[in-house]
Amino acid sequence: MLRLEPRVSHSSLAAWLSPLLAMLFTALTGALIFMALGKSAGTTLYLYFIDPLTTSSSLSEVAVKAGPLILIGIGLSIGFRAGVWNIGAEGQYILGALFGSSLAVYFHESTNPWILPAMLLLGILGGMVWAAIPALLKTRFNSNEILVSLMLVYVAELLLIHLVQGPWRNPQGWGFPGTRMFPDAALMPMLFRGYRFHLGSVIAFLIPILAWIILSRSRFGYSIRVFGSAPLAARYSGINPKKMIWISLLAGGGFAGLAGIIEATSTIGQLMPKISPGYGFTAIIVAFLGRLDPRGVLLAGMIIAVTYIGGENAHVSAGLPKAVTGLFQGIILFYLLAFDLLTHYRVRFISRTAGAS
Amino acid sequence: MDEVIPPQLLQLKGITKEFPGCLANDRIDLDIQEGEIHALLGENGAGKSTLVKIIYGVLRPDEGELWWKGKLTQIPRPANARQLGIGMVFQHFSLFEAMTTLQNVALALPTINLDDLREKLEQTAEAYGLVLHPEHYVHDLSMGERQRIEIVRCLLQNPKLFILDEPTSVLTPQETEILFHTLRKIASEGRAVLYISHKLEEVRSLCDRATILRGGKKVDACIPSEESAHSLAEKMIGQKIEMVEKKSSIEKSGMQLEVESLHADPKQPHGVKLSDLHFHVSSGEVLGIAGIAGNGQGELMGILTGETGSPASGAIRMLSKEVNTLNPIQRRMLGAVFLPEERLGHAAVAEMTLSENTFLTSADQMHFDKRGWINWPAVANFSNQIIDDFDVRTTGEEALASSLSGGNLQKFIVGREILQHPKLLIISQPTWGVDAGAAAEIHRKIQVYAESGAAVLLISQDLDEIFLLSHRIAVISQGTLSLAEAAHEMSVEQVGLLMGMRHDQKSGNAAA
Numbered sequence A: 001m002l003r004l005e006p007r008v009s010h011s012s013l014a015a016w017l018s019p020l021l022a023m024l025f026t027a028l029t030g031a032l033i034f035m036a037l038g039k040s041a042g043t044t045l046y047l048y049f050i051d052p053l054t055t056s057s058s059l060s061e062v063a064v065k066a067g068p069l070i071l072i073g074i075g076l077s078i079g080f081r082a083g084v085w086n087i088g089a090e091g092q093y094i095l096g097a098l099f100g101s102s103l104a105v106y107f108h109e110s111t112n113p114w115i116l117p118a119m120l121l122l123g124i125l126g127g128m129v130w131a132a133i134p135a136l137l138k139t140r141f142n143s144n145e146i147l148v149s150l151m152l153v154y155v156a157e158l159l160l161i162h163l164v165q166g167p168w169r170n171p172q173g174w175g176f177p178g179t180r181m182f183p184d185a186a187l188m189p190m191l192f193r194g195y196r197f198h199l200g201s202v203i204a205f206l207i208p209i210l211a212w213i214i215l216s217r218s219r220f221g222y223s224i225r226v227f228g229s230a231p232l233a234a235r236y237s238g239i240n241p242k243k244m245i246w247i248s249l250l251a252g253g254g255f256a257g258l259a260g261i262i263e264a265t266s267t268i269g270q271l272m273p274k275i276s277p278g279y280g281f282t283a284i285i286v287a288f289l290g291r292l293d294p295r296g297v298l299l300a301g302m303i304i305a306v307t308y309i310g311g312e313n314a315h316v317s318a319g320l321p322k323a324v325t326g327l328f329q330g331i332i333l334f335y336l337l338a339f340d341l342l343t344h345y346r347v348r349f350i351s352r353t354a355g356a357s
Numbered sequence B: 001m002d003e004v005i006p007p008q009l010l011q012l013k014g015i016t017k018e019f020p021g022c023l024a025n026d027r028i029d030l031d032i033q034e035g036e037i038h039a040l041l042g043e044n045g046a047g048k049s050t051l052v053k054i055i056y057g058v059l060r061p062d063e064g065e066l067w068w069k070g071k072l073t074q075i076p077r078p079a080n081a082r083q084l085g086i087g088m089v090f091q092h093f094s095l096f097e098a099m100t101t102l103q104n105v106a107l108a109l110p111t112i113n114l115d116d117l118r119e120k121l122e123q124t125a126e127a128y129g130l131v132l133h134p135e136h137y138v139h140d141l142s143m144g145e146r147q148r149i150e151i152v153r154c155l156l157q158n159p160k161l162f163i164l165d166e167p168t169s170v171l172t173p174q175e176t177e178i179l180f181h182t183l184r185k186i187a188s189e190g191r192a193v194l195y196i197s198h199k200l201e202e203v204r205s206l207c208d209r210a211t212i213l214r215g216g217k218k219v220d221a222c223i224p225s226e227e228s229a230h231s232l233a234e235k236m237i238g239q240k241i242e243m244v245e246k247k248s249s250i251e252k253s254g255m256q257l258e259v260e261s262l263h264a265d266p267k268q269p270h271g272v273k274l275s276d277l278h279f280h281v282s283s284g285e286v287l288g289i290a291g292i293a294g295n296g297q298g299e300l301m302g303i304l305t306g307e308t309g310s311p312a313s314g315a316i317r318m319l320s321k322e323v324n325t326l327n328p329i330q331r332r333m334l335g336a337v338f339l340p341e342e343r344l345g346h347a348a349v350a351e352m353t354l355s356e357n358t359f360l361t362s363a364d365q366m367h368f369d370k371r372g373w374i375n376w377p378a379v380a381n382f383s384n385q386i387i388d389d390f391d392v393r394t395t396g397e398e399a400l401a402s403s404l405s406g407g408n409l410q411k412f413i414v415g416r417e418i419l420q421h422p423k424l425l426i427i428s429q430p431t432w433g434v435d436a437g438a439a440a441e442i443h444r445k446i447q448v449y450a451e452s453g454a455a456v457l458l459i460s461q462d463l464d465e466i467f468l469l470s471h472r473i474a475v476i477s478q479g480t481l482s483l484a485e486a487a488h489e490m491s492v493e494q495v496g497l498l499m500g501m502r503h504d505q506k507s508g509n510a511a512a
Helices: A012-036 A041-053 A056-081 A089-106 A115-141 A145-165 A199-217 A219-229 A231-236 A241-268 A279-289 A294-318 A323-344 B048-055 B078-084 B101-107 B114-127 B143-155 B173-188 B200-206 B229-237 B297-305 B328-333 B354-362 B376-389 B406-418 B436-451 B463-469 B492-498
Strands: A002-006 A345-349 B008-019 B022-033 B037-042 B063-068 B086-089 B161-165 B192-196 B209-214 B217-222 B253-264 B274-283 B286-290 B313-318 B336-339 B424-428 B455-459 B472-477 B502-504 B509-511
Touching: A012 A041, A012 A294, A012 A323, A041 A056, A041 A294, A056 A089, A056 A199, A056 A219, A056 A241, A056 A279, A056 A294, A089 A115, A089 A145, A089 A241, A089 A279, A115 A145, A115 A241, A145 A241, A199 A219, A199 A241, A199 A294, A219 A231, A219 A241, A219 B354, A231 A241, A231 B354, A241 A279, A279 A294, A279 A323, A294 A323, A323 A345, B008 B048, B022 B037, B022 B048, B022 B063, B022 B192, B037 B048, B037 B173, B037 B200, B037 B229, B048 B161, B048 B192, B078 B086, B086 B143, B101 B114, B101 B143, B114 B143, B143 B161, B161 B173, B173 B192, B173 B200, B173 B492, B200 B229, B209 B229, B217 B229, B229 B436, B253 B297, B253 B424, B253 B455, B274 B286, B274 B297, B274 B455, B286 B436, B286 B463, B297 B336, B297 B424, B297 B455, B328 B336, B336 B406, B354 B376, B354 B406, B376 B406, B406 B424, B406 B436, B424 B436, B436 B455, B436 B463, B455 B463, B463 B492, B472 B492, B472 B502
Parallel strands: B022 B217, B037 B192, B037 B209, B086 B161, B161 B192, B286 B455, B286 B472, B336 B424, B424 B455
Antiparallel strands: A002 A345, B008 B022, B008 B063, B209 B217, B253 B274, B253 B313, B502 B509
């Protein structure tokens, strides 16, 4: 008989090995699937996992895709650690893009170099404003933040569509929904000629390091963890529960808003009805894959981005169905959770007759 | 040897159980006869809980045999144990908090008709003198009330072997007598009771035989009535123990805690309203507040720590400052420390390390917070000092709080508070569910600290503890408090009587 027993001590090495092992096992499983589909396992695996990491342009694409996932994932992981379930990052992302872009829309001929920093700050503010609604309702009326934040996503989407079709529509856009293209001063500087890798991606890679230092060394980070794992103990130690709820939601909203305005000012360069391929929701998976640790979130954001680019590669070059991307993300999640389980538990084989003779 | 041996109900032979890194039971033999009350004695970590879990089918032994009524048996799960006729009341309650008393009882029984069950429940509860409200939700109930549900639930199953793990911790002396009466009645019907307790006096007066475990091994067996509580404790711990002795005269100076006309409304449904509480504690003094669980102790503790906000009216002064509107951190900064009843989840965070738990209450007092950044090396040093000074058995300050036994974690928590050198110590149930060795040590530390000039408020349902440590005793009942009187002028019976009435401190009279 098989049985799981909790391990006395968890090795932190094992916690770090598990995403790597998960990748390895996913590749092995993938090979079997590709062979069953009659493709060369080696070539397809290469296309899927290695190719996105080989050329500088595909690496740049991975980084650009990973950026918003990481940023939002960091903000969400802070809230999830505190036990505050902000599911509405997608809406906060949109509001961030809206707030920030308002400057570029109203000053569309601006050449002022301060317009971009001002847009970023407004973007953060926009995400926070949207997250403040569930925070206010939760602390005042104890309403459920999951429902409120989720429903506000749809409000945000409709607000965006209304603006880009109505008051903010490009007068020279032949009636298509969308704002004017942003002026150059309001666009993220591209760092290398010919690549889409931009300053915003750099910010997205630096934030996790900062977040990690704050969460592990500061009293604020400590309070977040205590509040999430033992609310009574938090109250006992003098942590103000309402303050924690506010901070959790504002952090989530602020980072999502930042991701939104970075995306609008970099790869898109304007506002359109569709400015997110669901980053706000995918980032929830990223936060949990990264086990709510900023270092893990950084890694998880990269992994999800790689499978995304790899899936496109395999679709275009090897003619694999697009569903393989989702399949792969599922397999990765499966192995990651399995290895996580094994870092906390060990499997013991015990004989059925034990205890009888 | 032509003594008549009574029929064996349960026999354990060479029971061995190993957990990762710990041999919990090492070839234990035990036999329980029909009609006897058998005590299982041992310190925390001695293997008592593991052994009874094996008997009840929660755990499976790695080796060893289990004989039930002379037949080799396997008990793979609790349902099988219940079928055989084994009932158990656990130390850690297995109740669903979001359900009522009645629903919790119904879950354990095949009967579905709730009305019949309610009647049966009330009858049984009354027969055994246990007050229960079938419609109350468990999450609103005190630990004592929860335990009563467990006892009644077990009795309803009419077991042949009745296992009780530390059952009297939350009962008054009168209730304990009723329970003992019940247990003796059960035994006289030819059923057996396996009684786990660290209250040695109880074991002496109640139990026919005792088996003593230490470090996972059976080290002794004896007839408790032929032993003294002291000799039993020494058998259990395996070494001489120093008994606490209270100084009869104390040097009082300066009031450190004053509570006047305190009124507070309950924060939870079915909570207790505190009405017109008056008391004070001076330096060097221990004031004991006795009472049955659920009479306002939790509410009083919440108001005193500042966790549940300000009182409706009245005044709380700590170290000569009014603290009504201060939060827990501000109260600590005045020199007060608090120790709530529940260890895991309230006084400590289970999934955090000891060091992280140290920071929980010492951040400001010990200056571990440097402008928002935590000085972890200093926290680790302080944690190691706690571990050394309070003899906490653990692998180190990096160990998770959940990995420590109850007694060791409690020693750590008491140490964390005392080593911050407070002027006022407010503690609730400091030795609830803690073994005799650790309890004695905790009592000694509290006493020594009070003698060094600190004021101590002790809220406890354990009368032995109240009498052992307190200089003055007051009794809380239905949210009211009796006038505090000198401990040496009070008897256990008097305190027991005060537990059942409402008090009116102004007239000094107690009204029933």
